[in-house]
Amino acid sequence: MLFRRFTSPEERFWTWFSANAPKLAAAPMGSPIWTRRITKVLKRYDQQLAWEIDASKKSPLDFVISADGSRQVAPAVERLVAAAPPIPGWRFVAFRQRSVEDVLLEVGGIQLDPRSLLFSAELSPRGTLALKFWVNGINDLSR
Secondary structure: OOOOOOOOHHHHHHHHHHHHHHHHHHOOOOOHHHHHHHHHHHHHHOOOOEEEEEOOOOOOEEEEEEOOOOHHHHHHHHHHHHOOOOOOOEEEEEOOOOOOOOOOEEEOOEEEOHHHEEEEEEEOOOOOEEEEEEEOOOOOOOO
């Protein structure tokens, strides 16, 4: 008698990904063939999930799985990423990460880099929120 091993949806996804990881890493980023394949396999796991590969650094490549803003789908993202096996050259990330890398804010003719800002927030007895900002390099309020 043959016994069939039932696998979880997470295991099925990662089995496919593991088998294809070397080809994915070697493919040009944005390759339409791989984009369609990854999307198809991920949608079998959950129709609402989104993904991206962050190739901004050589290794490891970040494979980001996102709920695309849906709180209802967030547990599926967490389950899938938690089940990820170690695959050399890859890192698996739940949810898109915020980045302030190339963001500059201009206020009153002064350019502010978010990485140089500190702030505190205080709730007043009337329920209003007071924000205090400390900006590196700015000492004069008249600037």
